[in-house]
Amino acid sequence: MTIFEGKGICDAVAMGKISVIRKQKKEIERKNITDTESEIKRLENAENEVLSELETIREKAVGKVGEEGAAIFEIHKMMIEDEDYNDFILNMIKDEKVSAEYAVFSASKKFSELFSSMENAYMKSRATDIKEISERLINHLSGENENITDEEQVIICAEDLSPGETILLDKEKILSFVTAKGSLNSHTAILAKSMNIPAVVNVGDEFLSIIKNGDYAIADGFSGKFILNPDEETVFYYKKKSDEYKEKNDLLLSLKGKENKTIDGRRIDVFANIGNAESIKEVKENDADGIGLFRSEFIFLGRDDFPTEEEQFFVYKKIAEEMNGRKVIIRTLDIGADKQADYFGITDEENPALGLRGIRLCLSRKDVFKTQLRALYKASAYGNINIMFPMITSEKEVDEILSLCEDVRKELRKEGTTFDEKTELGIMIETPAAAIISDDLSKKVSFFSIGTNDLIQYTLACDRQNLSVEKFCDTHHKAVLKLIEMTIKNAHKNGVWVGICGELAADISLTETFIRMGVDELSVSPPYVLKLRERIRNIDLSK
């Protein structure tokens, strides 16, 4: 039994086998072999495994992003079968008598360099595809992928997980996340919260060299412990703990169907934040009144090319229909800073949090932005879609957005495409600048949603991914609360409704403060909806 100490997320416990996601090994050592025939057989087996793995992934992706979006996995299959690529690997094994791993690694280098040296920016980034398929092959050759059956739920262990890496994980099969790095505000943490599963982050790098696929472990979200190969006594203790947790959770479920009303009768909306269409299930299970934040960037991550208008429309329409007339607020692409996609070709920035991200990126890539707006407006015919824009700092940006929206509406009218003319437009208040000029901004839009994660980061000058400044990141800081209060006041003065969609909305120690400030809606991860409802029903504003 080995215990690692990290930071716990979600008051719950997960017990099960682990599955390790390893970053690509930088170098594969040259290893000589004698039996070339069996080496080639090994390669063929690995290729067949990879082909069927890619087919499985492709089929899953079709359900998530449609045929066209899933095409990349078809391409990956074709790349694996490419004659030139295969001939190169086979010749190396035969002529130089090296291991299949080394031959694949060399082919990866050769072919990815071929693409990265091309002038065309699109072709340049195809180098990533070559590296990806080669990595998959090498993993299968070295047996790094086995032991985990498809039916089993697992604890995912990794150094750290980027949004791109998590998007293709089958959420139904994840018990917990455990990462070597990461803070309480990292993506892994936020994802775990949204899935209502425990996670342990920042357990330190050394755990990666000890764990193996298939090892049994316990991830304790209460205490932040990760216990590898626990003894019987420990397992017994944790089983009891996890039963108690389930009992508490069942109690919350009894609040389904009840109103979010304070004792003295003040009603507020409790919405859910989600990042993909699959999460609608959780939204319904937890009885949220609507969707307060759909993070559309997740359609753009974990792939190698822009999603088309049709692909996006497919997702937005599905959400609108599933929510059946209830409010759905979709935030336009918020990429940049900690959420990156290679194909955008964003040059490395010294200070990405203050760089080309959110609406800034959209306004500098109007083609991409307009495609999204068209897809959103088209989907508005199928439900109650509201469009929200991130990272606003000035009135000028809002004017530019509004005129682009008008252009899109004109286009659609001309084409005779139906859409909801009354689609409400709103903005995120997540920079101190936007909060300070909220009086002026509220004259231009229909709603505000306060994004507390970034508002805190920018107000307190604390990088939320940086562990060493976590203690300076006081989420209840007076400056942040004052900005929120000011925003709500200014909005109401101009008849604009206000929600809060950051992590702070789920902080029940602030619920009463927010309601007294007059907030109209709180939007939280689906698992927090009922906890928040319970809190609201116990508040008495008359006291």
Next chain:
Amino acid sequence: MKEFTYKIKDEVGIHARPAGYLAKKAKEFESVVTIEKNGKKATASKLMAVMSLGVEQGDEVTVTIEGSDEEKASVEIKKFFEENL
């Protein structure tokens, strides 16, 4: 041997997706389909080779088809270019 020239209309040129579908299409025939751009040639059934030609929008490519079913192949390959590229 059959031959035709085609000017690429697709914004991104012969990118991964159409190159992949083209390779698939080319494999349906016994004939060898070759794409040529500025003297550089690639066999259409080889995905990476075609992509590495770096064919962009506005580029003119020459496509040759040679083999027992070249009649049928050239009609279908041409149709593929017109519909996808």
